[in-house]
Structure formats: C-alpha cells, structure tokens
Amino acid sequence: MLTYLSLGIHLARLILISITNCINQLSVLLFMMKMIFLFVAILFLLICPVMPTMAAQVDQPQITRNATGVSLLFDGMATAIDQEVVLDVITDQIIHVIVKPPGKSVAPSESLVIVDTLRRTAGPWTLEKAGDYLQLKTAALTARVSLLSGAIDFLDEKGQTLLAERRRDATTFEPCAYDGDVFYGIRQHFAVSETEGLYGLGQHQNGVMNYQGRQVTLLQYNTTIGVPFLLSTNHYGILWHNYSITKAGDIRPLLPLSAFRLYSKEGQRGWLTSTYRDKNHPETIRLSRPESDITYRYLTDQSRFPDSVDLASSLVTYEGQLESPYTGLHRLHFTYSGYIKVWIDDQLREDRWRESWNAGSFEVALDLEAGHRHDIRIEWLPDGGQSYLGVEWQRPIPDTDTGTFSFDSEAGAGVDYYFIAGSDMDDVIGGYRHLTGRAPIMPRWAFGFWQSRERYKTQKELEDTAMEFRKRQIPIDNMVQDWSYWREHDWGSHDFDTTRFPDPEGMVDRLHNNHFHLMISVWPKINEASSVYTRFRDKGWLYLRNIYDGRKDWIGPGYTSTFYDPFNAQARAGFWDLMNEKLYRKGIDAWWMDASEPDIHSNINLEARKSVMQPAIGSSVRYYNAFPLENARGIYEGQRSTDANSRVFILTRSYFAGQQRYAAAAWSGDISSRWHDMKDQIAAGVNFSMSGTPYWTMDAGGFLVERRFHNPNTEDREEWRELNTRWYQYGAFLPIFRAHGQFPFREPFNIAPEGHPAYSSMRYYIGLRYRLLPYTYSLAGNTYLHDYTMLRGLAMDFPQDAQVFAINDQFLFGPSLLVNPVTQLGATSRKLYLPRGAGWYDFYSGAYHRGGQTLEAAAPYERMPLFVRTGSIIPLGPELQYTDEKPAKEITLFVYAGADASFELYEDEGTNYNYEEGKFGTITLTYHDKTSELRIGAQRGSFEGMLTRRRFDIVYVRPETPQGADTPARVTQTVTYTGKEIHIKLK
Incomplete structure (x- = not known):
C-alpha cells in the first residue's frame, strides 16, 4: 500500500x-x-x-468450535449469503451438515429418519485454517469449508475430492408457509464428476439406472417411492434429510409442449393437430382441433377435453412437427393411461398401456438440432371415461450445469444432509444404516414362494388354492389375502365378512397346520360408514378434510373415506390395537400395508392431496413423504410390544428412508402386465435396494391386466403364459418371491396346464428358489450383521467398469449370481454384458466365458440366462416343499474356480429375535484359487436346534471341467462336518 x-x-x-x-x-x-x-x-x-x-x-465468518463439530456464521459478507454453516461429526466417515439463515425463526423439522440411539463413534478430529479454508479432518474424511463463500468440499484420506457443494446464493432459501407452518423452500447444488455413477433415490418407473444428468421427483405415489439417499461409485452417499416433495438431479423445470415451435399436420405454425375418431371406426372423425399443450394429468383436467366427444369410445391422435430452439439431448416426459404409441420421424419409440385409474410415466430421449423440424405422432386410445395424458420436456443441459447434481425441496428449516464416505458402496450403505437403523432379518419362511391374487373372495377359495399347491407338490410358504375381506361398507374395521369368511380363526389354523403362513391386506383408510369411524374421529385420529370434501371411493355405490394420522403417537397405537384385536389374535402372520402413500385418490392433484393430509406434527408440505415411515413404525412397534419374540413382516407400497428398521419390505405397486413394465422393474428394484433399503419385490406377472387376456384367443393366451413364465424366472432372484395380480388367476396351474413349458419353467424356478435357501438366507443374515445389500446394481461390485453404470436390465443377486431377465415376447436369446474383472460360468451348464464382453446368450423358453462369477461358493440345500420342512443336513457346495472366494453360511431359529442376542451360527467357507484349497471353518455361535453334524457334497467347477445345475454334477468330494475346521484339496 x-x-x-x-x-x-x-x-x-x-x-x-x-x-x-x-x-x-x-x-x-x-x-x-x-x-x-x-x-x-x-x-x-x-x-x-x-x-x-x-x-x-477483515471480512471473515465467526467460527465457533464445540464438542462434536464447528459452526461458521457468515453475516454481512460481500462474498457469501448470510448463513450459518454447521458441521457435526457423527463418525470418522459421516458428517452432518446444516446450513440455515442466521437468526431466523423457522422451526426445525422433527427428525423421523435418524435413530434415537444414534451412536457417535468418531475418533479424534482436528480443525485448522489453510488459506481461505477451514478444514475439519477425521481419520477418514476432510470437510473443507470456504471462508469466502461457505461452500463445503469433501475429500478422502488421500486428499482426493469426493464431492463439492456449489456456492449457495439467493435461491437457496425461499421463504414460504403452508397451513400456518413457516419454512423455506430449500435448494442445494453439488459438483459431481461426470464419470461417476449415481444411484438410489428410491423406486422410479422410467427405466433409469444411472441418474447422471436426469431428473427424478422424490414423491410417494402408487408405483413410485421417494427415498432421499444418493449413492455414488466414488464411494460416498448423501442422505438428504428432508421430508417434503423433492426434485433431485437436473432440477430445471420441465417445459410445456408449447415451448417447442410446433406445426400442425398441414404445416401451420403454433400447434399440433389433435383428431378424435371413433375407435371402432377410425375413418369416422368426430372432431379435429389445434392443441399446443397436452396437459390432462388429473381429474381436474378432464373438463378440458371436448364436451362433444365421448372419450371412452375415441381414438385420439396428435400429429405434426416440432422444432427445438436448442441443440442436444432432449427428453420428452409422458404421463399416460390407456394405450399410447409415440412415433418420432416415423420411428415407433414407445408402445405402452396402463389402466385408466393408475397413470404411468415414461421418457423418450431425442437428439435434436436447433431449427430442424421433426415429425411427431402420438396415438392414444383412452381406457375409460376418465383418462390421463400429459407431455412435458427437458431441454439439453447447458455447459454451465454439466457435472451438477441438485436437491430442491418444497419445505425445510434449512439445507440439511448427512455426507457418508466409505471404502466401497456397501460401506457407504453401512453408514446410511448406522444413521437410520439396521434391517432386521425377515422370518425364514418369507424367503420361500408367496402366492396371491386380486383377490381370494372367499375363505374356501383361499384354502382350496393352498391345498392345490400341496396336492401338486409345488413348494410354497405364504398365502396372501388381498383387500375386501370385510363387508363392503366396513373398510377400516379389519372385520371379516362372515358371509364369505365364516371361520377366519379356523382358516388360519388349517393353513398353519399345512405349513402355510398368511399375510393379510391392511389399509390406513377408514370409511365414514365403517364401524370404527366414530371411535377414530372422536379421538382426533383422522384426516377429516376428505370427509368434508365428500370425495368418494370406487367401491359399490362409493363411500366417503379418509386416512388415519400415523404422525400421532396415540393414533398409531390405536391403529395397532385394532389390528391386534381383529387380526393378530386370529394368528395372522404378516401385514400387507396397501395405499401407504397415502393414496387419498389416485388421480387428484398434489395440492388436493396436501390439503387432505394434516399431520399432527406439522404441515403436510413439510412432512408429505414420511407417512409410510410412521405407518410402518406403528405396526412394528405395536407387534413387538404385543409379542416381543415373533418376527414382524410388513409389505408396503410406499417407503421412506429409515423404514428398513421396521421390518418393512416394499413392492412396486400396481404395475401393468406388460413386457415394458417388467423391464422397468429391474432398474426400479435395484435403485431401491441401492437406496440402503434391502427388501424389495414386485407383482410377478404384473398387476393390471388388459382385457384381451380376460377371454383370450390362442395367440393372447400363449403370450400370457410366456409373459408370466419370464416374470417368474426374474422373480425367483429377488429378496421376496411373490406372484400377484388381477384376473386371470396367477397360480402356476391356472396359468398353464401341467406339461406346458410355462408350467415346467415356473415349477423349476420355484424349486430352485428353495434349493438356494442356504444362499439366500445367508444373504439376509449378512444384511443384518454387515449391512449387506442382496439385490445389487452391477456398479456395486464392478465400480471400475464404467460400461456397467447405465445397464438397466441386469443385476447381481448376492455376490455371485448375475441375473439377466428376458423382457421381450418370443425371445430365445438376449444380449447381455459380462462385467470385466471376473470370469463367468453359465449356471446351468458350467460353460466358462471371459468377462468384459457382450454376449448373445441363449434364453430358451424355460430358462433365463444366469451366470456365476469366478471366485464364488454357492450352497444349495435339499429340495423342499416349504422352508422348514427339514434342516439342511446335506448341502451341495458349488465352488467356482478362477479367483479366491469366501462365503459365510448363516443360520438361526428362523422365526424369533433371539439372533439379536447373538443366538445364531455361522460357518465361513473360503477357497484359495492358487492352491485349489477349500476351507470349511469352525462353526461359530449357537442357537436352539443348531445342527451339529451335516454332509457337504463339493462340486468343483473350472473352465476345463464345466458343471452346472442342469448337468449331472460330478461330486468332487464329500465330507462329514461336525463343526470343526476342515481343509480340502480340490482336484
């Protein structure tokens, strides 16, 4: 100076x-x-x-260190917005970040996701200034805060950047209020590597595996589940601690169709030509009009259809051209019900169907050049008088936004997230469960086969079906009773209609005596005409807005109804007391918690949904996504308080972060019985599992059924059989294997006759499921003990192979089995990728294939391509009719050469919580490839009924000696095991 x-x-x-x-x-x-x-x-x-x-x-934040972290107050600085940045150290690998405007009066959200008994296990950590940064260092992680902007970078122990916040600005906190609740709209951007894979975020139906550059809405809706946890191949995760509806990824607003330059089919600028025809006589045009936007997503949009047209009997086409002002990758977002086909430049891009009351969604990717016209034709056949169709689009990502992943939540007190680092993706999920709770081990019977249909209308139907399985010797463990077992008006009472179910206690006893378990459907919904409505209303346990709105359901003449409030602790307890009184005391084994979004009505808009939901703890906007979490909590805590040592099992249509600790599994909702929906379930289920929530399933066969299958011709009947066959093949390798759906009936013997290849294949995979029980149940034990994930995206085990990041139709079941569902009608082979870093054996024949190659694999009608990774040990148990028919005294160990292998065989009593007290047994199996030595370790632990003696038949599979499940296996060696360590030289 x-x-x-x-x-x-x-x-x-x-x-x-x-x-x-x-x-x-x-x-x-x-x-x-x-x-x-x-x-x-x-x-x-x-x-x-x-x-x-x-x-x-002189312009520096005020820094305050405390016992668990540090806070930085930025106030009046020219280089940063006013904010208080708080870093709270949970473990060496987990840091909780909270950022909020200083001195404001917005109340924090109640913490529902994080366990009350959260353990802080961090070792010593340091705090130091380094230039324009403040660095908080643990043994495994560094959080570096800019003293100029407040933005945080996260670095690993080697100093490599894992993730970086983008600088917060005036859009981070948007003051807002709803129903007297004052909060902020919250937005946070992160800089991510464009080469990493990003997964999790719950269950979504767009077929997307890697969320790089994609938009996803975290929202509870039938077939859609929002879980705010992001998992990266760079071995970190973000638990976005927010309960409101949230957009994630590329959060830029979707644009209406009219944002394109549109041309009619005659070439006029400004619109597409919509034509309403008689669907039975397409040459008859009822009406033609210009339409610039297609926005018929909700009931309130129905009035915009032409008054003079009967939509239910119409075929609607939208034709013309579109021209974008942008060059690059565009994405068309469709919401639809009924039949829809989309052509772009005369190429059929999508051909889908969804029943009218349950709209679906899909995306079409378009690579467009600015100023160039492209032909578009949408052919829509509505399915009923009320049908839904909407089209929006996302423009190409600008260069300034590449490498950005964002969260944009409707309501919160501030930016609030947990950053979790790990040595691999399983380790990161372990951090997530450290915060949100372990996943209990499901009862062993849950890993058998389940049969359901919509619905068994009488007690006799259910019992006769169960006995038919036993008569045909098709293995099965669980029968499922879907809804409407109550009297029509009495929804919510949980009372059986005695005209159809005259002896429910006797029914349950007979099922138990024949080695069945029974799951039953329970809705959080109560009709105004129900026998329990007054009790719940008078105690203040109901959302009454739906009653006063007079909104009716679709049963019989229609009944006004509403939902109970699980955010109210007394209401949760009261709801369980009702379940216990009417169902659990009758011997019901498990709970099917349907419509747990809550599904007030499938087709009302979000604002109407929010107006109905009035949580006891705050506004619906702030807590919208957490309803299924609290609903599951009430049932889990209620059953465990009633019967402390009988395992809880909850199957729920909706799910939120932390729900795994309440013994909850999710299913993917009311998907359609179509090939495209089967394929979409693969990415949906894998991403759900990579959200830290390990138990997932779907309706094998699909739920919603086209009318052509109700009374099919020969061609449609054979398609129905093939579709269900392929779906059963896929379903056998999920954590829960369950067949369910609307008519036609879904039992194997009702799908195809004995001797038909469909019947033979379904029998085969159900049987294989039971032989794999030692493998599957060990994965469940590993899930509890070591936070494992059973259903695995390929990136979890092959993060160095970027080719697997976006694969959305293959997955790993456990560490060893590469599952490749067949999702095309008539296919007898399918293209698949064998990840590099391992060799692969055909499960059925033992034929060896090198990794890192694309293969056209055989897929005959009765088999789905299935491969085993080199360096695997797979235990196969005896053939069973039900999971507890006999103990696994004889186990065949398939040992696959080519790499070292390890597998921990887990066993316990199967139905109680004694394993939480350490009453379980493990046997560690290891294989050393260089010496061809197998070690069967000493048995550890003990529990009542543990086997003290068993036989292991060892099948050694090598490239030069292929052996598989469908070949006569040559047992290499047989050993008798008495719990002591054995070393075996394989030849």
Missing part, C-alpha cells in the same frame, strides 16, 4: 514541475486540469486492485 502512495506522490511532483515550465504558456489552465485528472485516475487504478484483498483480511 505504501509503495502505491509513494508512486502517487512522485507523479504529483512531476506534474508540478511541468506546470512551472509551462507557466508562461496560454494553455497552462487546460494542462493543469488534464494533469489533475490523470493523477486521480492513476491513483484510483493503483489502489483499487488491493481493495478486495484488504476486505478479505
């Missing part, structure tokens, strides 16, 4: 000398003015560059 002032003084002296020399000249006055101006300008330019540096030296 002194140097700059000295220079200024020297310039002033030169100017004065010049003035003296020119004193006698007439231009002296003008000259003096010019020199003074020059002096001031030079002085300003010299001093100005140092001003920011001077400000930075």
Whole structure:
C-alpha cells in the first residue's frame, strides 16, 4: 500500500514541475486540469486492485468450535449469503451438515429418519485454517469449508475430492408457509464428476439406472417411492434429510409442449393437430382441433377435453412437427393411461398401456438440432371415461450445469444432509444404516414362494388354492389375502365378512397346520360408514378434510373415506390395537400395508392431496413423504410390544428412508402386465435396494391386466403364459418371491396346464428358489450383521467398469449370481454384458466365458440366462416343499474356480429375535484359487436346534471341467462336518 502512495506522490511532483515550465504558456489552465485528472485516475487504478484483498483480511465468518463439530456464521459478507454453516461429526466417515439463515425463526423439522440411539463413534478430529479454508479432518474424511463463500468440499484420506457443494446464493432459501407452518423452500447444488455413477433415490418407473444428468421427483405415489439417499461409485452417499416433495438431479423445470415451435399436420405454425375418431371406426372423425399443450394429468383436467366427444369410445391422435430452439439431448416426459404409441420421424419409440385409474410415466430421449423440424405422432386410445395424458420436456443441459447434481425441496428449516464416505458402496450403505437403523432379518419362511391374487373372495377359495399347491407338490410358504375381506361398507374395521369368511380363526389354523403362513391386506383408510369411524374421529385420529370434501371411493355405490394420522403417537397405537384385536389374535402372520402413500385418490392433484393430509406434527408440505415411515413404525412397534419374540413382516407400497428398521419390505405397486413394465422393474428394484433399503419385490406377472387376456384367443393366451413364465424366472432372484395380480388367476396351474413349458419353467424356478435357501438366507443374515445389500446394481461390485453404470436390465443377486431377465415376447436369446474383472460360468451348464464382453446368450423358453462369477461358493440345500420342512443336513457346495472366494453360511431359529442376542451360527467357507484349497471353518455361535453334524457334497467347477445345475454334477468330494475346521484339496 505504501509503495502505491509513494508512486502517487512522485507523479504529483512531476506534474508540478511541468506546470512551472509551462507557466508562461496560454494553455497552462487546460494542462493543469488534464494533469489533475490523470493523477486521480492513476491513483484510483493503483489502489483499487488491493481493495478486495484488504476486505478479505477483515471480512471473515465467526467460527465457533464445540464438542462434536464447528459452526461458521457468515453475516454481512460481500462474498457469501448470510448463513450459518454447521458441521457435526457423527463418525470418522459421516458428517452432518446444516446450513440455515442466521437468526431466523423457522422451526426445525422433527427428525423421523435418524435413530434415537444414534451412536457417535468418531475418533479424534482436528480443525485448522489453510488459506481461505477451514478444514475439519477425521481419520477418514476432510470437510473443507470456504471462508469466502461457505461452500463445503469433501475429500478422502488421500486428499482426493469426493464431492463439492456449489456456492449457495439467493435461491437457496425461499421463504414460504403452508397451513400456518413457516419454512423455506430449500435448494442445494453439488459438483459431481461426470464419470461417476449415481444411484438410489428410491423406486422410479422410467427405466433409469444411472441418474447422471436426469431428473427424478422424490414423491410417494402408487408405483413410485421417494427415498432421499444418493449413492455414488466414488464411494460416498448423501442422505438428504428432508421430508417434503423433492426434485433431485437436473432440477430445471420441465417445459410445456408449447415451448417447442410446433406445426400442425398441414404445416401451420403454433400447434399440433389433435383428431378424435371413433375407435371402432377410425375413418369416422368426430372432431379435429389445434392443441399446443397436452396437459390432462388429473381429474381436474378432464373438463378440458371436448364436451362433444365421448372419450371412452375415441381414438385420439396428435400429429405434426416440432422444432427445438436448442441443440442436444432432449427428453420428452409422458404421463399416460390407456394405450399410447409415440412415433418420432416415423420411428415407433414407445408402445405402452396402463389402466385408466393408475397413470404411468415414461421418457423418450431425442437428439435434436436447433431449427430442424421433426415429425411427431402420438396415438392414444383412452381406457375409460376418465383418462390421463400429459407431455412435458427437458431441454439439453447447458455447459454451465454439466457435472451438477441438485436437491430442491418444497419445505425445510434449512439445507440439511448427512455426507457418508466409505471404502466401497456397501460401506457407504453401512453408514446410511448406522444413521437410520439396521434391517432386521425377515422370518425364514418369507424367503420361500408367496402366492396371491386380486383377490381370494372367499375363505374356501383361499384354502382350496393352498391345498392345490400341496396336492401338486409345488413348494410354497405364504398365502396372501388381498383387500375386501370385510363387508363392503366396513373398510377400516379389519372385520371379516362372515358371509364369505365364516371361520377366519379356523382358516388360519388349517393353513398353519399345512405349513402355510398368511399375510393379510391392511389399509390406513377408514370409511365414514365403517364401524370404527366414530371411535377414530372422536379421538382426533383422522384426516377429516376428505370427509368434508365428500370425495368418494370406487367401491359399490362409493363411500366417503379418509386416512388415519400415523404422525400421532396415540393414533398409531390405536391403529395397532385394532389390528391386534381383529387380526393378530386370529394368528395372522404378516401385514400387507396397501395405499401407504397415502393414496387419498389416485388421480387428484398434489395440492388436493396436501390439503387432505394434516399431520399432527406439522404441515403436510413439510412432512408429505414420511407417512409410510410412521405407518410402518406403528405396526412394528405395536407387534413387538404385543409379542416381543415373533418376527414382524410388513409389505408396503410406499417407503421412506429409515423404514428398513421396521421390518418393512416394499413392492412396486400396481404395475401393468406388460413386457415394458417388467423391464422397468429391474432398474426400479435395484435403485431401491441401492437406496440402503434391502427388501424389495414386485407383482410377478404384473398387476393390471388388459382385457384381451380376460377371454383370450390362442395367440393372447400363449403370450400370457410366456409373459408370466419370464416374470417368474426374474422373480425367483429377488429378496421376496411373490406372484400377484388381477384376473386371470396367477397360480402356476391356472396359468398353464401341467406339461406346458410355462408350467415346467415356473415349477423349476420355484424349486430352485428353495434349493438356494442356504444362499439366500445367508444373504439376509449378512444384511443384518454387515449391512449387506442382496439385490445389487452391477456398479456395486464392478465400480471400475464404467460400461456397467447405465445397464438397466441386469443385476447381481448376492455376490455371485448375475441375473439377466428376458423382457421381450418370443425371445430365445438376449444380449447381455459380462462385467470385466471376473470370469463367468453359465449356471446351468458350467460353460466358462471371459468377462468384459457382450454376449448373445441363449434364453430358451424355460430358462433365463444366469451366470456365476469366478471366485464364488454357492450352497444349495435339499429340495423342499416349504422352508422348514427339514434342516439342511446335506448341502451341495458349488465352488467356482478362477479367483479366491469366501462365503459365510448363516443360520438361526428362523422365526424369533433371539439372533439379536447373538443366538445364531455361522460357518465361513473360503477357497484359495492358487492352491485349489477349500476351507470349511469352525462353526461359530449357537442357537436352539443348531445342527451339529451335516454332509457337504463339493462340486468343483473350472473352465476345463464345466458343471452346472442342469448337468449331472460330478461330486468332487464329500465330507462329514461336525463343526470343526476342515481343509480340502480340490482336484
């Protein structure tokens, strides 16, 4: 600074000398003015560059260290918005970040996701300044806070950046209110590597595996589940601690169809041509009109259809051209019900169907060049008088937004998330469960086969069906009773209609005596006409807005109904007391918690849904997504308080972070019985599992059925059989294997006759499911003990192979089995990728294939391509009719050479919680490839009924000696095991 002032003084002296020399000249006055101006300008330019540096030296946040972390208060700084940044150290690998405006009066959200008994296990950590950063360092992680902006970078122990916040700005906190609740709309952007894979976020039906550059809405809706946990191949996760509806990823608003330049089919600018035809006589045009936007998503949009047209009997086409002002990858987002086909430039891009009351969604990717026209044709056949169709689009991601992943939540007290680092993706999920709770081990019977239909209308139907399974010797463990076992008006009472179910206690006893379990459907819904309505209303346990709105359901004449409030602890207890009184005391084994979004009505808009939901703890906007979490909590805590040592099992249509601790599994809702929906379930289920929530299933066969299958011709009947066959093949390798759906009936013997390849294949995979029980149940034990994930995206085990990141139709079941469902009608082979980093054996034949290649694999009608990773040990048990028919005294160990292998065989009593007290047994199996040695470790632990003696038949599979499940296996060696360690040299 002194140097700059000295220079200024020297310039002033030169100017004065010049003035003296020119004193006698007439231009002296003008000259003096010019020199003074020059002096001031030079002085300003010299001093100005140092001003920011001077400000930075004094403009610093206020830093406060405490026992568990640090807070930084940015207030009135030129380089940052006003904010308080709090870092709270949970473990060496987990840091909780909270950022909020300073001194504001917004109440924090109640914490429902994080366990009450959260353990802080962090070792010593340090805090130090380094230039313009404050660094908080643990043994495994560094959180580096910019002292200029407050943005946080997360680095691993080697100093490599894992994730970085983008600088917060005026859009981070948007003041808002609803129903008297004051909060902020919350937005946070992160800089991510464009080469990493991003997964989790719940269950979504768009077929997307890797969420890089994609938009996903975290929302509870039939077939859609929002779980705010993101998992990266760079071995970190973000638990976005927020309960409101949230957009994640590319959060830019979707644009209406009219944002394109549109042209009619005749070439006029400004619209597409919509034509309403008689669907039975397509040559008959009822109406043609211009439409610039297609926005018929909800009941309230139905009035925009032409009054003069009967939609239920119409075929609607939208035709013309579209032209984008942008160049790059566009995405068309469709919401639809009925039949829809989409052509772009005469290429059929989608052909889908969804029943009218349950709209689905899909995306079409388009690579467009600005200013170029493209033909578009949408052919829509509505399915009923009320049908739904909407089209929006997302423009290409601008260069400034590439490498950005964002969260945008409707309501919260501030930015609130947990950053979790790990040595691999399983380790990160372990961190997630450290925060949100372990996943209990489901009862062993739950890993058998389940049979359901919509619905068994009488007690006799259910019992006769169960006995038919036993008669045909098709293995099965669980029968499922769907809804409407109550009297029509009495929804919510949980009372059986005695005209159809005259002896429910006797029914349950007979099922138990024949080695069945019974799951039953329970809705959080209560009709106004129900026998329990007054009790729940008078105690203040109901959302009454739906009653006063007079909104009716679709049963019989229609009944006004509403939902109970699980955010109210007394209501939760009261709901369980009703279940216990009417169902659990009758011997019901498990709970099917349907419509747990809550599904007030499938087709009302979100604002109407929010107006109905009135949680006891705050506004519906703030807590919208947490209803299924609290609903499951009430049932889990209720049953465990009633019967402390009988395992709870809850199957629920909706799910939120932390729900795994309540023994909850999810299913994917009311999907359609179509090939495209079967394929979409693969990415949906895998991403759900990679959200830290390990138990997932779907309706094998699909739920919603086209009318052509009700009374099918020969071609449709054979398609129905093939579709169900392929779906059973896929379902056998999920954590829960369950067949369910609307008519036609879904039992294997009602799908195809004995001797038909469909029947044979379904029998085969049900049987294989039971032989795999030692493998599957061990995975369940590993899930509890070591936070494992049974249903695995390929990136979890092959994070170095970027080719697997976006694969959405293959997955791993456990560490060893590569599952490749067949999702095309008539296919006898399918293309699949064998990840590099391992070799692969055909499960059925033992034929060896190198990794890192794309393969056209055989897929005959009765088999789905299934491969086993080199370095695997797979235990196969005896054939069973039900899971507890006999203990696994004889186990066949398939040992697959090519890499070292390890597998921990887990066993316990199967039905109680004694394993929580350490009453279980494990046997560690290891294989050393270089020496061809198998070690069967000493048995550890104990429990009542544990086997003390068993036989292991070992099948050694090598490239030169292929052996598989469908070949006569040559047992390499047989050993008798008495619990002591055995070393075996394989040949």
